[in-house]
Amino acid sequence: MTWKETRLKHLCVDSGQYGLNISADNYSATGTRLIRTSDISADGRLKDAGSGVYVDASIEGRHQLLPGDILLSRSGTLGRSFLVPERAQGHTFAGFLIRFRPKPGVEPRFLNYATQSVGFQGTVHSEAVASTIQNFNADRYANITLCVPAPEVQRRIADFLDAETSKLETLDDRFNKVTGLLEERKAALIAACFAFSAADDVPVLPLRRAVKRWIDYRGATPEKTDSGIPLVTAKNIRNGRIDLEASREFIATDAYADWMRRGLLEVDDVLLTTEAPLGQVAMVNETFFALAQRVILLRAKPDVCSPEWLYWYLLSPQGQAELELRSTGSTALGIKADRLRGVPIPLPTLSAATQRLGRLAERVAQIEALQRKLAEQRMLVAERRQALITAAVTGQFDVSTASGRNVTEGVSA
Numbered sequence: 001m002t003w004k005e006t007r008l009k010h011l012c013v014d015s016g017q018y019g020l021n022i023s024a025d026n027y028s029a030t031g032t033r034l035i036r037t038s039d040i041s042a043d044g045r046l047k048d049a050g051s052g053v054y055v056d057a058s059i060e061g062r063h064q065l066l067p068g069d070i071l072l073s074r075s076g077t078l079g080r081s082f083l084v085p086e087r088a089q090g091h092t093f094a095g096f097l098i099r100f101r102p103k104p105g106v107e108p109r110f111l112n113y114a115t116q117s118v119g120f121q122g123t124v125h126s127e128a129v130a131s132t133i134q135n136f137n138a139d140r141y142a143n144i145t146l147c148v149p150a151p152e153v154q155r156r157i158a159d160f161l162d163a164e165t166s167k168l169e170t171l172d173d174r175f176n177k178v179t180g181l182l183e184e185r186k187a188a189l190i191a192a193c194f195a196f197s198a199a200d201d202v203p204v205l206p207l208r209r210a211v212k213r214w215i216d217y218r219g220a221t222p223e224k225t226d227s228g229i230p231l232v233t234a235k236n237i238r239n240g241r242i243d244l245e246a247s248r249e250f251i252a253t254d255a256y257a258d259w260m261r262r263g264l265l266e267v268d269d270v271l272l273t274t275e276a277p278l279g280q281v282a283m284v285n286e287t288f289f290a291l292a293q294r295v296i297l298l299r300a301k302p303d304v305c306s307p308e309w310l311y312w313y314l315l316s317p318q319g320q321a322e323l324e325l326r327s328t329g330s331t332a333l334g335i336k337a338d339r340l341r342g343v344p345i346p347l348p349t350l351s352a353a354t355q356r357l358g359r360l361a362e363r364v365a366q367i368e369a370l371q372r373k374l375a376e377q378r379m380l381v382a383e384r385r386q387a388l389i390t391a392a393v394t395g396q397f398d399v400s401t402a403s404g405r406n407v408t409e410g411v412s413a
Contacts, residue, residue: 003149003395009142011111014101016138019071019093020055020063027053035065036094037073040082043169043385044116055092063092068108071097072115075135079124083112098138105151109158110393114146117390147394157392160399168385175378179371186367191317193360194346202348208341210310213299215263216337217291222259228252234273234294237280240315242271244289251290259290263297268307270298272314275334279323281314283307296340305345309353312360313345 009015020034027034031054039047065071069084075096084091093099102108114120123144128136148154196202224231228250235247251259265287273280275294284297291297300310313319326339348356391397 003147005145005147007142008100008111008115008144008146011103011106011146011148012100012142013103014069014099015142017062017099017101018138019095019097019099021095022055026055028055030054031056033088033091034094035071035082035088035091035097037076037080037096040071040073040077040080042077042080042382043165043172044080044082044112045169046082046085046088065089065091065093065099066101068102070100070102070108070112070115072100072141074098074137074141078128078136079115079121081112081115083108098141100141106148107151107154107158109162110148110154111146113158113161113389114148114393116386117393118386119390119394120144120146121386149395157399160402161389161392164388165385168381168388172378172381175374175381179374182367182371182374186364187317189360189363189367190312190315193356194313194316194318196346196348200348202346204344204346206341207298207343207345210301210305210345210347211298211341212301213263213297214337214341215291215297215299217262217293217295217297221293222251222255222290225250225252229256230289231292232271232289232295233292234276234280237271237273237282237295240281240311242282242284242289249292256290265289265291265297266299268300270300270307270311270314272296272298272340274340275329276332278327278333278335279314279320281311283311296337303350305347306350306353306357308357309347310345312357319343319345 022034034053034055035046036053041047065084065088067084067086067089071082071084071093073080073096082097100111102111124136124141127140149157222231229252230244231249231251232242232244233247233249236243238246265284267284267287269284271282271284271291273294274296298310300307314323322343323335323340324333326343327333327335347353392399
């Protein structure tokens with residue numbers, strides 16, 4: 001079997017069309033669907049149209065998609081690829097995506113799989129240009145080297161991978177379903193913790209009565225550096241935790257004291273995002289980082305409310321509903337300081353709150369243990385998928401005789 005070494009641009013008639021740079025203000029409820037990086041799943045599938053956005057229907061031809069086009073992400077989820085299906089014909093694509101259109105005689109499915117291989121992805125991530133986020137432009141993508149076989153072999157490999165990866169996608173969909181059910185159960189447990197009857201006689205007071213210190217960093221953006229003290233913005237607060245890997249930004253060490261003059265963090269402080277997105281919550285476990293825009297710090301009054309009660313209430317369905325009820329904005333919800341201070345919070349006695357939180361913590365810990373196991377299994381499936389794709393698109397086994405089982409044993413990445 002003869003394989004030819006070439007560059008991605010030599011396999012395409014359109015080797016690097018950037019998507020539309022369009023702001024959220026220009027989104028509409030109807031028109032041409034705009035495919036964004038967030039609309040593409042990790043395994044290269046287009047998410048349900050119900051989660052999509054649309055733009056004015058009068059899109060230039062160079063920005064219209066055809067079946068068989070390949071979209072590659074140039075920042076954020078760097079290297080993510082998407083093969084445009086028949087149902088996406090006529091859609092358009094956003095600025096963080098780059099389109100490559102395979103030449104006649106090049107199997108689009110094979111080329112899309114080739115961009116998901118270990119070698120291709122390794123090149124992308126090793127050569128990415130780092131700023132506040134990694135970037136990889138069209139020219140860099142176009143010049144990545146690939147080895148490709150004859151067209152009929154490309155089709156056989158693509159057919160094989162379609163069949164085998166669909167089995168793994170079915171398994172991943174089941175993991176997704178179970179994960180969703182666990183999240184629903186977790187939300188129900190948290191809601192039950194903050195549900196009270198009239199007989200409980202629990203006072204409901206505005207949030208300002210439970211918080212002794214408010215440190216508001218909304219509207220403030222410090223000068224950022226390549227290293228130094230980690231900067232926590234709204235992007236870093238998600239799933240109830242501070243995730244510094246979600247966005248790696250820093251301020252200079254010698255600028256920390258001046259920047260944090262509004263107030264330093266303490267362990268057990270509660271952080272809340274006030275917009276884009278609204279309502280993400282985290283508790284401070286270590287204090288060596290700085291706060292930036294769209295984040296407000298709440299320090300509980302210990303004789304009225306424990307930090308844990310404040311944290312879990314803001315995470316609860318009841319707390320989230322109260323935040324949303326008092327929010328403003330059309331494209332992105334946000335909450336003003338005075339409205340936030342008026343959010344009602346139930347305040348049982350400290351001992352009663354401790355008992356409720358103890359029961360909640362035990363049950364949530366069980367759910368989160370199951371979620372971690374599911375995440376591990378999903379990672380193994382993703383690794384298996386990439387190893388299978390890599391072995392097939394580099395000719396490390398003959399797909400005409402392979403069943404998909406154990407075909408990657410002993411092959412190199």
